[in-house]
Amino acid sequence: MTAFTLFIFFFVPLSFFETIKLMQWLRIPVLFQELLFLSFKFISLLKEDISLVYLSQKNRLGYSGIGRTINSLKYLAQASFFKAMGHSENTLQSMKQRGFDFSNLSFSIEPIKKIDIFLFSGILLLWILLWLIL
Secondary structure: OHHHHHHHHHHOOOOHHHHHHHHHHOOOOHHHHHHHHHHHHHHHHHHHHHHHHHHHHHHOOOOOOHHHHHHHHHHHHHHHHHHHHHHHHHHHHHHHHOOOOOHHHOOOOOOOOHHHHHHHHHHHHHHHHHHHHO
16 A cells, blocks of 8 residues: 555656656666556556546436445446456557567566564554554
8 A cells, every 4th residue: 555655646746757757866677667657557547447437327326325326336346347457458469469478577486484474464463453543
């Protein structure tokens, strides 16, 4: 959640070119920059799709009662998921057509250490306790 918040914090007030200059000034690797821009593109596409479906549901009185609201939210989640899958498949197809062979993405994943799981569980428990107290 923190990474997503920082991501939105930088992308909302800055223009596209200011963000590029900031990332170059911070010496962020180019692969990470491209990943951030691709993520931002998909987030903005998902936002547009959700707002379009929400507006059409609202115009058809989809949020007029509790039962209809629950059904409308269910259909909104389904529609946004399938539209996101469609966008990702279109992007994958265009990458394949341009000759991208995914050879630079091969890396080995280390197994998770027990201490990391313990620390993560402890921090998660602390956040839940703080949420319950406050």
